[in-house]
Amino acid sequence: MTTVSPKKNHDPARVNEISEKLMENPELASLISELSTTADDASELVKGLLQASINAGIKAEMDVHLGYSHSDRKAKAQVETAQESNHRNGSYTKTVNSGYGAVEVTVPRDRAGTFTPRMVPKGAHRLTELDDMIVSLYAGGMTVRDIQHHLATTLGVDMSPDTISTITDAVLDEVMI
Numbered sequence: 001m002t003t004v005s006p007k008k009n010h011d012p013a014r015v016n017e018i019s020e021k022l023m024e025n026p027e028l029a030s031l032i033s034e035l036s037t038t039a040d041d042a043s044e045l046v047k048g049l050l051q052a053s054i055n056a057g058i059k060a061e062m063d064v065h066l067g068y069s070h071s072d073r074k075a076k077a078q079v080e081t082a083q084e085s086n087h088r089n090g091s092y093t094k095t096v097n098s099g100y101g102a103v104e105v106t107v108p109r110d111r112a113g114t115f116t117p118r119m120v121p122k123g124a125h126r127l128t129e130l131d132d133m134i135v136s137l138y139a140g141g142m143t144v145r146d147i148q149h150h151l152a153t154t155l156g157v158d159m160s161p162d163t164i165s166t167i168t169d170a171v172l173d174e175v176m177i
Contacts, residue, residue, distance in 0.1 A: 047100040055106050057119045062088065062108045065115050086112045096120055098127040101156045130157070131167055138168045 023029045036042040063069045066086060089109045095102050105120055116122060137147045144161045151157045151164075 051103045058117045097157045099129040135171050
């Protein structure tokens with residue numbers, strides 16, 4: 001049984017606060033002005049920001065899991081003496097589909113194999129807002145093939161009809177219970 005993420009109300013005040021903080025930094029303001037000259041450029045900028053945010057979040061999750069940050073040798077030595085040593089062991093990339101299209105995420109590994117990221121769980125290929133979008137389109141009367149075409153043309157996300165059907169079936173199972 002799959003759970004559907006609760007619909008989050010997007011707070012315009014929070015969006016404005018984030019926007020103002022970004023624009024307060026002269027380097028960021030200059031970069032945003034340089035990279036977003038058209039609507040498509042702005043969309044790519046948001047997609048890049050999403051990718052960077054997810055990668056930074058997963059990296060922070062690994063820091064918490066191991067008990068020290070990547071470059072903190074002193075903390076690493078203290079953690080290793082207090083418990084069995086567990087180290088970073090490289091990373092792998094995976095592509096997840098989001099409301100902004102496909103995003104490449106770098107997921108770190110640990111030697112013990114005990115790290116499980118929460119931002120993008122193991123086996124996940126979609127971020128929750130994409131599932132919510134599919135359910136919304138389906139509830140609006142679109143067929144699975146129409147949804148597939150819509151995702152491909154608007155977001156550049158190539159998703160099979162079987163996957164879309166699995167998502168909608170899981171939601172229908174939840175609603176029927």
